[in-house]
Amino acid sequence: MPQFGGAMADDLVPVKLDGVYTPTPRALAGLLAYLESIQR
Numbered sequence: 001m002p003q004f005g006g007a008m009a010d011d012l013v014p015v016k017l018d019g020v021y022t023p024t025p026r027a028l029a030g031l032l033a034y035l036e037s038i039q040r
C-alpha cells in the first residue's frame with residue numbers, strides 16, 4: 001500500500017477518537033465524517 005502521510009501532513013485537523021484528539025489529515029477527517037454520516 002502506498003504511503004500518503006507525507007503528502008497530507010501539512011493540513012492536519014484534530015479528530016476526537018475514543019475521547020482523545022488526534023491530528024488527522026483534513027482529507028481523511030472528511031472521509032471519516034462522510035462514512036459516519038451514511039451509517040446513521
